[in-house]
Amino acid sequence: MNAKRKDYLSWDEYFMGIAMLSGMRSKDPNTQVGCCIVSQDNKILSMGYNGLPNGCSDDEYPWAREGDDPLETKYVYAVHSELNAILNYGGGSLKGAKIYVSLFPCNECAKAIIQAGIKEVIYDCDKYEDTASVIASKRMMDSAGVRYYQYHRTGREVKIKL
Numbered sequence: 345m346n347a348k349r350k351d352y353l354s355w356d357e358y359f360m361g362i363a364m365l366s367g368m369r370s371k372d373p374n375t376q377v378g379c380c381i382v383s384q385d386n387k388i389l390s391m392g393y394n395g396l397p398n399g400c401s402d403d404e405y406p407w408a409r410e411g412d413d414p415l416e417t418k419y420v421y422a423v424h425s426e427l428n429a430i431l432n433y434g435g436g437s438l439k440g441a442k443i444y445v446s447l448f449p450c451n452e453c454a455k456a457i458i459q460a461g462i463k464e465v466i467y468d469c470d471k472y473e474d475t476a477s478v479i480a481s482k483r484m485m486d487s488a489g490v491r492y493y494q495y496h497r498t499g500r501e502v503k504i505k506l
């Protein structure tokens with residue numbers, strides 16, 4: 345019984361799993377986004393999820409998508425998962441890193457990803473692919489030499505009893 349286990353998680357499963365788990369911290373009732381930034385040699389550098397800025401209470405700010413008053417929607421307040429992960433990183437440079445993210449990054453996150461020097465985006469869902477935001481995001485990443493590819497789902501279920 346000294347043979348090594350064969351059903352261990354692949355790197356992609358591991359990092360996308362952590363991105364998805366991070367997204368479960370989000371209070372957004374409609375879309376929970378999580379991400380995990382990883383060095384070229386597979387060390388985890390940072391994680392993030394979509395949420396409010398520090399000091400802004402989850403109970404006091406709106407989570408609505410629509411409203412007559414934009415100030416009563418989440419869009420003007422929520423910090424996106426990717427930006428949170430980039431800003432949370434305390435270790436210096438993210439040059440050459442990869443980011444695993446459960447939703448394709450919007451145009452604003454794409455700008456932050458590019459400027460931080462992240463070179464690879466591995467995403468799961470691309471549900472906003474037809475929006476100007478995501479089209480612009482892909483255009484900027486193409487120009488900046490940031491590669492992006494969709495995570496290949498393996499169908500593996502990971503059960504954790506908490």
Ligand SMILES: O=c1ccn([C@H]2C[C@H](O)[C@@H](COP(=O)(O)O)O2)c(=O)[nH]1
Binds near residue numbers: 374
């Ligand atoms: O790049 C992105 C794009 C979006 N998010 C967050 C921002 C919001 O909290 C949700 C999107 O909500 P919808 O109800 O689907 O419009 O996702 C992000 O973290 N990163």
Ligand SMILES: [Zn+2]
Binds near residue numbers: 424450452
């Ligand atoms: Zn974004």
